[in-house]
Amino acid sequence: MTLRATVAELVREFRASGRIVIVGASLAGLRAAETLREEGFTGSLTIIGDEPYEPYDRPPLSKQVLKGWVPADHTKLPRMREVDADWRLGVAATGLDRATKQVRLANGELVPYDRLLIATGTRARQWPNPAEAALHGVHTIRSRDDAAQLQKELAEPPSRVLVIGAGFIGSEVASVCRELDIPVTVVERGAAPLVGALGGVIGEIAAQLQCDHGVDLRCGLGVSSLEGDPGGHVRRAHLSDGSTVDADVVVASLGSIRNVEWLEGSGLAAGFWGVGCDAGGRAFDINGVVTDSIYVAGDVARAPHVLYEYQFLAMEHWDNAVLGAEAAAHNMVNLEPHYRPHLLLPGFWSGQFGVNIKSVGVPPFGDEIVFTQGSVAERRFAAAYGRRGRIVAAVTFDHGKWLEYYGKLIEQSGPFPPPPPGWDQPPDMKPMPAEFPDPRVPTAIPDVVLTGHAPSERTAEFRPRRH
């Protein structure tokens, strides 16, 4: 038998009877499982999730669910095909032993694998003071239960809601409150809403949008403490300028934390920004060496991106979870040269204050912005972001149908400013600074991050010099 035949035989055998474990039973985990079956994997498949629920969809949580349109338990993700898996729900993975190829569960069980997919996503960053965070009426939104509880309280309705942090989720919550006619105050440490993700120029428009809809928006300020009543219910917030806001519901939307703690000691390149992997989803170990049996997908993954100077990108986007999972799953049951890269142009959508906001590419990678179509005054427009004469991202307000055009330009590293459209040109098409905050300034963390090298993360084992 030739070597090639042996390898082919091994792949066949693995597909037929290998053991694959997926940790994280949400969007990325489910789509990966489906893809594995689609690709002809008939071996054993175990899916471990710490939430008690079958995989459900998160984007509706801060939109339709809060409005009361859709009950939180009606957000189950549609199944694209039978996955025939051993579902281990309601139990967390607590450790990974790469030497024996086992995942440790919170109940002490050990689950062996031949190949492992890490899809543990992120969790909401909690209000930093634990006592204050424990007050009734203080929320974060990441899970079904979070959204259900908050929706219930919004339906009462509260006399005022305080939203801390005006990133996408905070802004969506504020928008829902206004739609429900609930007074809402938004406190944002940065100069404007969405500033981390879209920069100050767009942030200014988002701020106008909020004010027009009656949001009490306070930027450049922080919340220093929350105050409860004797019953343990939140009633008031103290802001960094000494002022106070009376509110009986507080939503902390302070960005997210990657669920990597369970990987501690595994020797994988896992840290604050997620688990490092190559463009095919294969995890790196702490020395930057690619592993053969461990893969990563979704919010928890960070991989180098060709379009963005091979910087490591972490993308907290729905599309990224789906497509990253599909690519990783494909690679898990194939061999070189049939690996598939996950080279997605990041894309995001959000609905707030009646406007559909979409972006493509990585806006914070750019330093200039130019309006290319539509009208800022009417809040229907497209704008492009550039860096050193190249287009790197675009954003649209109620103009999403044009995003594909900008996506193509970005893929081709087209010029910035991009070629002007023949019609519907905004009056002022001059590029201007996009006004992203200095990345060192603490502010709402954008949901695509350039996770460049952090020296404090350097845990590689340096080889001793031999004479």
Place this chain on the structure above:
Amino acid sequence: MVEETPWQQALRYANRANPYPFYEELRKTPVARQPDGTYVVSTYREIVTLLHDPRVSSDPRKCPVLGTARTEGSVQPAAEPIREALTEPNIITCDPPEHDRDRRTMMPHFVGPPHAPHLISDLEPEIRRLVDGLLDGMRGKNRIDAVDDFAYPLPVTVICKVLGVPLEDEPRFHHWIETALDALDFGPEAASEEIRSRLAGGRQAVQDFGQFAAELLDRYADQPGPGMLSALVNEDGPEGRMSKGVLASNALLLIFAGHETTVNLIAHSVLTLLRHPDALEKLRRRPELIVPGVEELLRFESSVQFWHTRSALEDIDIAGTMIPKGAPIFLAYGSANRDPERFTDPDALDLERRDNQHLGFSQGIHFCFGAPLARLEVQVAVGEFVRRVENPRLVEDPPPYRHNQIFRGPRHVLVDIDGIRD
């Protein structure tokens, strides 16, 4: 004689029943310059790119060759009585911001969730009744015409109801539409004596039709009635009201598109299923396949084979060709939907085809306004046809085709049947 290009051959009447071999040839040059200066785009990828390119205009007034301002003796890519007779633009012949504003104004009266999310789905019982009535009417017959007896009456009745156009007027505008379409030719035969002689009649028909629409709108202005047209005349949208001329032009568009395309799609669906007995049998056994099935039928025999009002506002570099500023661009949807680069085994009919994002309704900002209604009508009509008609057999293949190339469809589809089930 100069040899004809694949596109010219595809447009010849003799090839109407089967333009696909010529499309195949055409796709070898994704963006093909024609002798008259038109650029024909035939591959999926390139069409989608241009549909999303803001340098591509849909407004013929902005194209020196297509526009009404063209000079006598200049290159004419096609004889187009409809556009020439219409003075005001409609949503399909204008660009943003006008396009966006007018479409936004019309949308809530048609299918605009969240404004009227049930408007279309609430029509289903009525559509079922109509389809049932048509099939009941075939009882006792051994031979039917799937066009005249089935495909035509349904969409006409439905669009009249949705828009609020009196059904009694149907014979009049049916005649105008036929006359206009018969005078419309984009192929080498446009120069023929026959088509030239029809041109004047076509223009007149569109003018008469426009007159009819204007009068109808006036009547509704005096006395509001049911349907979308009356609502548009009488109710202010968030951005005000549309001018009467623009509204009349759009009314014309909707009546036109609302039945031509659907008639052809139903007729083609029946024809296609009769040509593919396996698929027909599968659909009979698994009626739930009607939803993906209709998408496949839309891909397989696109109702709108190409669209012809677009032009380049700048030089556009695409697929190795430069479309110069001012050039007319024809997007050949019918060809893109059979592009093997996009669809595996594109000439096979697969009612369960996955990843079937066809261009049967186009894409981008001009995505078919009536798509939700068309889908529902065709799903009900074809589903019931398959379920109720006993042992249908095609009498003549290929059937005779209508003249028009854009709204390509058979004039008659004769079918022998054993009976009608309950």
